[in-house]
Amino acid sequence: MKQINIGIVGMGTVGTGIAKIMVQNKDIISARIGAELVLKKAADLDIERDRGIDFGPDLLTTDPFLVTDDPDIAIVAEMVGGTGIAKEVIERAIENGKHVVTANKALLAEHGNALFEKAENKGVALAYEASVGGCMPIIKTIRETLVSNRIEAVTGILNGTCNYILTRITNEGITFAEALKDAQSKGFAEADPTLDVGGFDTAHKLAIISALAYGMKINLDEIYIEGISNITPMDIEFAKDCGYRIKLLAIGKFDGNAVEARIHPTMVPFSNQLANVSGSMNAVSLTADGVGNMVLSGRGAGMMPTATAVLSDVADIARNILAGGGIRVPLRSYQAANIREVPIRPIDDIKTHYYFRFTVFDRPGVLSKIAGILGNHGISIKSVHQTERKLDGGVPLFMLTHRANEADVQSSLKEISALEVSTQNPVLIRIEEDES
């Protein structure tokens, strides 16, 4: 039976997962691919740790370039992560004419344009299914299933840590701080959780998939990013009473001229499948002409789901090699010559539905003043709810709006703050209504 030699740089959780699957499921992998995938060399700073696998002598090395430079290796899996040595490893492997598989969303979001061009020029694959949504075939679906469709929207829950925290707050009414602490103790959140709860990891993923979906260069800098740390049980509870759940959504939309690309806590109606994705699960909804919504959901992170995605890319490349052809599917979905710069619409220019929570003094005329300012900015109120509950010396005033423009909303909130009728800053959460 033919062999395809693989090298792995970075034998942490995912790298070890890949090696484990290659051993445990060797039989079915060979029966499906028609060749044996062989781990030829693997690099890690720590080659002494027991990984529960018998690698045999000389397979592990501390030098990543012994992997990238090994003439017998056809496919290099970069599993280091981050934007440091990982970039060098990928570049060197490409220069050596090797196909590369990576799960490194941060690197691709920041340096993807140059890396993809490098791989395209060299005629090798740079595959990255594992960078977004774990084992869910989101990249394959955009590149290979929706080939004949104009994609209009990509909307997703792409960070398991945030979804876990929001689910805990939703189910138990605990605060963000409590839910975060719990997530950290269970290993669902890092000691420094900023990358996750600040929305940055989600932004890396949105940068990658919106570029793919719309045939544009990756543009991380223009993405609007707002994290989940200000979400309170009170907002979640009110949302629930109105038929919504609060999720950290990545929203990428294209109207043919400009792209909306934004990450923020979002109220999602129960009828939307994303509302029902809970715990550390991920999900992506794709909207395209002719097909409406298609939703993929599954485990977005973790050893085995990520290793599965890496191995699906490895299998794709192995099958190309065995079939004797070149690169079949353009790395960025569109042929390199068709990749454009598409402007990202500033957040001020978007139009959506809004939820506001004001905390106001309980006295006559306050509601009328607030409603007046919103009306002056053309913001139409859909529903208002004021409770008797005392909060920080005031009472909460909840509002849902019809479709409005973000800049108008921001101006209104500024004017309302200046009224000095509030005991707290207003809370704003955008709503993603079903469009049908």
Added chain:
Amino acid sequence: MKQINIGIVGMGTVGTGIAKIMVQNKDIISARIGAELVLKKAADLDIERDRGIDFGPDLLTTDPFLVTDDPDIAIVAEMVGGTGIAKEVIERAIENGKHVVTANKALLAEHGNALFEKAENKGVALAYEASVGGCMPIIKTIRETLVSNRIEAVTGILNGTCNYILTRITNEGITFAEALKDAQSKGFAEADPTLDVGGFDTAHKLAIISALAYGMKINLDEIYIEGISNITPMDIEFAKDCGYRIKLLAIGKFDGNAVEARIHPTMVPFSNQLANVSGSMNAVSLTADGVGNMVLSGRGAGMMPTATAVLSDVADIARNILAGGGIRVPLRSYQAANIREVPIRPIDDIKTHYYFRFTVFDRPGVLSKIAGILGNHGISIKSVHQTERKLDGGVPLFMLTHRANEADVQSSLKEISALEVSTQNPVLIRIEEDES
């Protein structure tokens, strides 16, 4: 720009949809594939009807074999459906060395083994993404994403007509007959609805995907099939009170020795994503080692979703042709030499949870007798509920069981019927509990 010539046999709804997309989205298809897809010839019995497309002269023909035999055509899309001429068209195209794309689940479920072998021997593709789940990439996900995983279960809502009818009964409390009539008037159900509501269409699809998932020959005959025509609003209401929705599920499970393959109305807990898939939408849940559950959902039928799936197959084949390689992905997921005969477990041997509804005379001792019979067969009752509501001279008695064996359940129900304490036959609905 290079051209790939396509032929279509059967210019009904889906065939016309394919032609429409090829015209409307020509720009993006070319930008993604790097070649132009050209409709060279299309056959249909009716070539006079206005399809809203300008085909130019001589493109339409009434002779399907002018398509299959055209030396300029590389890919033939069989869109006739059924098991008659469609089979001949596919066989002839394969014999002529053409790649074939089909959406014909009935044909593949009945004659797929022979057709796949024919295509494998000839070295051409026989692609069928459109045969299951419309635009959802269920076949691609099994063949190309879960390459390194042992698939353990495939569970799906695969018939939009049934899901639409069950959703109407659930939401409005109408009867099956009323919901069916409504579905027929809205075009969601055929005049003769047997293929759909009897579960047969779902069985065709399960036959195809369980073969794919488990590397086995297609085996339609052994699939247990039960339709939805006996489902009543009362059962749906009780299910809801207990936290379940009733769905027509296709269930295909593999324990390494034998496959369970069954189609029947199923109580699905709200926490299961499939419970939240409503109306004519389809969804499939895939369970595999390491990745847990992954769910795909979307439009499972209709002109554009099906045409999209056909064109994703066409694009895959076109990319193979352009890259200059042979067939990359085995048609049946496993290499032909690895496809086995795997026994399908008889329905009597399955173990699952059950819902029973008895309609019994309202007199002392009845519950004890029924519970006694169940106990004698080792069936453990999880909950019992009896209402005062009169029904057909009796009162309904609802029961949920722990995991039990089907044969024991059937023997018990027979004994209970023989007691002559019931005014109606007992109702049995299987339950698919979350396994985690």
